Amino acid sequence: MELDLWIPIIVWLAIGAVIAFYLYRLMDKEGKVEIIWVVIGFLLSVLGLMAFIGARSMKEKDRDKAVDPKSYQPPEYKLKEEAPKEKAPEEKTPVPAPEPTPEPKKKEVKQIEGIPRCPECGSAISSSDVRCRDCGAKLKD
Known part of the structure; x- marks a missing residue:
């Protein structure tokens, strides 16, 4: 009875060991071994292999970046431009006092x-x- 539980675990780890060995050899041939993928391949077995293939295909197509830097233009910020101030003549002219503003008329509503x-x-x-x-x-x- 106890053996029935161990058989799937042993098969899972055996397949994981084969996949980890395959991933190690593949990355060694490319010249860049990432140990994390070997561990993921061993522990997750076929799922780890699928994750490796998916991540690798994304890197090959440069889809691992959120935005393609070649097509991205930095944003242009439009700030409120102040009206150009005209230089006042150097002579001081008297400023007239502001006229009192009349009270706003009330709306005539029926x-x-x-x-x-x-x-x-x-x-x-x-x-x-x-x-x-x-x-x-x-x-x-």
């Missing part, structure tokens, strides 16, 4: 009975609103 309105802008408001949604005027004290 009043419908039963709909509360903002006293500043005339937009419809709820009876529970503390501030107007449009102009931000304080409605309740």
Whole structure:
């Protein structure tokens, strides 16, 4: 009964040893042995071999990089350009005082009975609103 459990484990490790040996010889022939692939091939057996083949094909096609550096252009940032400042003449000219701005006119809105309105802008408001949604005027004290 105990032997039944060990047979698949021994077969798995035997296949893993063959695959690890194959991977070692293949990489040795190429001149670059990566021990991690040998260990992965031994422990994961056929799955390790499939991972090695997949990673190797990606490297050969240069797909291991997220973006192909040859086709990638660095981004161009467009900053808000300030208007060129004209040099003021060296003579000082008196600056006129700014004129007071007139108060904005209230919107004339047709009043419908039963709909509360903002006293500043005339937009419809709820009876529970503390501030107007449009102009931000304080409605309740």
